[in-house]
Amino acid sequence: MDLSLSRNPPPLCLSKTSYTRSRYLLSVPLSNFPNLNLKPRIFSGKLLLWRHNHPIRAQKSDHTIDDGFELEDVPHLTNFLPDLPSYPNPLHRSQAYAIVKKTFVSPEDVVAHKIVVQKNSPRGVHFRRAGPRERVYFNSEEVRACIVTCGGLCPGINTVIREIVCGLNYMYGVDDILGIEGGYRGFYSKNTMQLMPKTVNDIHKRGGTILRTSRGGHDTNKIVDNIQDRGINQVYIIGGDGTQKGAAAIYKEVEKRGLKVAVAGIPKTIDNDIAVIDKSFGFDTAVEEAQRAINAAHVEVESVENGVGIVKLMGRYSGFIAMIATLASRDVDCCLIPESPFYLEGQGGLFEFVEQRLKENGHMVIVLAEGAGQEYVAQSMHVVDGKDASGNRLLLDVGLWLTQKIKDHFMEVRKMPINLKYIDPTYMIRAIPSNASDNVYCTLLAQSAVHGAMAGYTGFTVGPVNSKHAYIPIARVTETQNIVKLTDRMWARLLASTNQPSFLHNSEMMKEKLDRDTLDVINEMKINSI
Numbered sequence: 243m244d245l246s247l248s249r250n251p252p253p254l255c256l257s258k259t260s261y262t263r264s265r266y267l268l269s270v271p272l273s274n275f276p277n278l279n280l281k282p283r284i285f286s287g288k289l290l291l292w293r294h295n296h297p298i299r300a301q302k303s304d305h306t307i308d309d310g311f312e313l314e315d316v317p318h319l320t321n322f323l324p325d326l327p328s329y330p331n332p333l334h335r336s337q338a339y340a341i342v343k344k345t346f347v348s349p350e351d352v353v354a355h356k357i358v359v360q361k362n363s364p365r366g367v368h369f370r371r372a373g374p375r376e377r378v379y380f381n382s383e384e385v386r387a388c389i390v391t392c393g394g395l396c397p398g399i400n401t402v403i404r405e406i407v408c409g410l411n412y413m414y415g416v417d418d419i420l421g422i423e424g425g426y427r428g429f430y431s432k433n434t435m436q437l438m439p440k441t442v443n444d445i446h447k448r449g450g451t452i453l454r455t456s457r458g459g460h461d462t463n464k465i466v467d468n469i470q471d472r473g474i475n476q477v478y479i480i481g482g483d484g485t486q487k488g489a490a491a492i493y494k495e496v497e498k499r500g501l502k503v504a505v506a507g508i509p510k511t512i513d514n515d516i517a518v519i520d521k522s523f524g525f526d527t528a529v530e531e532a533q534r535a536i537n538a539a540h541v542e543v544e545s546v547e548n549g550v551g552i553v554k555l556m557g558r559y560s561g562f563i564a565m566i567a568t569l570a571s572r573d574v575d576c577c578l579i580p581e582s583p584f585y586l587e588g589q590g591g592l593f594e595f596v597e598q599r600l601k602e603n604g605h606m607v608i609v610l611a612e613g614a615g616q617e618y619v620a621q622s623m624h625v626v627d628g629k630d631a632s633g634n635r636l637l638l639d640v641g642l643w644l645t646q647k648i649k650d651h652f653m654e655v656r657k658m659p660i661n662l663k664y665i666d667p668t669y670m671i672r673a674i675p676s677n678a679s680d681n682v683y684c685t686l687l688a689q690s691a692v693h694g695a696m697a698g699y700t701g702f703t704v705g706p707v708n709s710k711h712a713y714i715p716i717a718r719v720t721e722t723q724n725i726v727k728l729t730d731r732m733w734a735r736l737l738a739s740t741n742q743p744s745f746l747h748n749s750e751m752m753k754e755k756l757d758r759d760t761l762d763v764i765n766e767m768k769i770n771s772i
């Protein structure tokens with residue numbers, strides 16, 4: 243349909259303030275907006291409107307658009323500071339980019355959220371492609387950047403810190419970079435440290451974060467007061483879903499105060515629970531480290547009679563580490579994750595399966611995500627839910643619980659002696675330095691974040707979407723959590739690989755779960771086809 247037919251387009255079509263699921267108007271009569279200095283551009287064969295070199299976003303309206311193209315754009319400083327001057331990107335003179343065919347990302351480059359499509363399906367949601375832009379909105383000398391790390395540890399945080407510092411300095415000549423110590427609360431309660439390429443040179447070889455981290459303590463006003471007092475104008479925030487919510491709040495407050503401060507989020511989570519992006523950094527390293535624990539369990543149990551190994555891995559709400567570590571290992575007989583309820587007794591239950599594997603092979607290994615079966619543990623321990631400083635539920639030790647249950651069942655009920663070995667390497671898989679491929683990934687994330695902030699984008703999270711790095715509105719990555727979808731093929735691949743029970747039999751909980759998953763899928767399809 244052609245939106246240009248209306249002589250009086252609804253005014254909301256040109257609003258581009260807060261984040262909404264939004265899409266471009268593909269065609270609007272220029273004569274309707276004589277005062278806006280609009281320039282028409284062709285985008286995928288369609289007419290778009292641009293101002294200050296930035297496309298104007300149209301908010302979601304009742305109109306449907308013929309090819310279903312949607313851009314979920316990120317905010318730009320000029321949205322609320324329209325007169326900001328811009329400068330040629332110093333990369334024009336960079337020897338690193340001297341012979342690159344296309345140094346700058348075209349403003350028209352976007353990354354598709356879904357790449358498996360059918361001939362007639364709408365083009366769907368897209369994100370702005372990450373990378374350097376022709377013009378930047380900061381002079382090198384004027385930049386005062388800061389970096390903060392929040393939430394749990396993850397392999398690669400130090401690499402991201404290093405590459406932000408080196409990227410800002412080597413590519414953009416920035417030499418005023420502060421490290422905020424101890425997470426969000428560090429803005430108002432701790433000292434800062436000056437970061438230079440020399441001081442961060444070999445930090446990528448260490449696990450953890452040289453800036454240290456914390457949970458809780460997010461006080462938006464105090465943080466933004468501090469940003470303002472210190473004259474900081476670029477804020478790089480490395481952290482998980484909670485941290486990204488905090489980053490969104492900081493961005494909103496900055497916008498409200500009309501400050502020239504770019505807020506960039508770099509997603510960090512060992513659990514891989516951040517939506518939209520392909521995978522979070524450090525995840526591969528953690529999976530690799532988990533192999534060592536699984537291998538140890540396997541060696542132990544195959545050397546004894548009726549050996550049962552249990553390995554507990556991280557994964558609060560999302561069982562990705564357990565699932566991928568299981569798929570990688572081939573020594574695992576059964577994987578239990580939070581998304582897939584299981585049961586112990588009776589036909590199709592875990593005890594029956596353990597006994598069967600012991601009879602067949604003489605040993606077996608179970609990999610358990612820490613968030614699995616929490617409801618059972620809570621029932622048997624009669625404990626009240628605890629919370630950490632950020633409000634995350636504190637988990638009960640499902641590994642110890644399962645160990646005891648299996649022992650009781652085989653020793654006392656079945657009168658069958660077993661040799662049970664419980665391995666809990668939880669913190670070991672996240673406290674190590676990142677491996678080679680995660681180091682490369684961290685470098686790309688850091689450089690993309692730097693390019694985005696220098697180009698004046700703000701309120702964005704950077705990350706790979708279908709292998710192409712993109713700028714994603716923060717709200718988009720915090721509105722849902724990435725979990726293992728039992729209705730996707732990956733879980734089926736795992737079941738096919740381990741040949742474990744799916745625990746579908748007799749499980750009311752599983753039925754509800756599948757209904758919910760199906761609903762999610764239907765809702766997602768609806769959103770994508772609006």
Ligand SMILES: Nc1ncnc2c1ncn2[C@@H]1O[C@H](COP(=O)(O)OP(=O)(O)OP(=O)(O)O)[C@@H](O)[C@H]1O
Nearest residue numbers: 393394457458460481482483484485487488511632
């Ligand atoms: N809704 C929110 N609004 C503002 N700040 C938040 C919010 N949720 C969490 N935070 C802050 O973000 C920081 C990190 O949150 P959290 O401890 O949940 O870890 P995370 O970033 O989710 O990382 P991970 O889950 O990988 O450990 C904390 O300082 C917390 O106060």
Ligand SMILES: O=P(O)(O)OC[C@H]1O[C@](O)(CO)[C@@H](O)[C@@H]1O
Nearest residue numbers: 394395512513556557558630672
């Ligand atoms: O003990 P901490 O540091 O609070 O972190 C534990 C949690 O952090 C994570 O590593 C990431 O959210 C979870 O897997 C785990 O439950």
Ligand SMILES: [Mg+2]
Nearest residue numbers: 393482483484
């Ligand atoms: Mg989290």
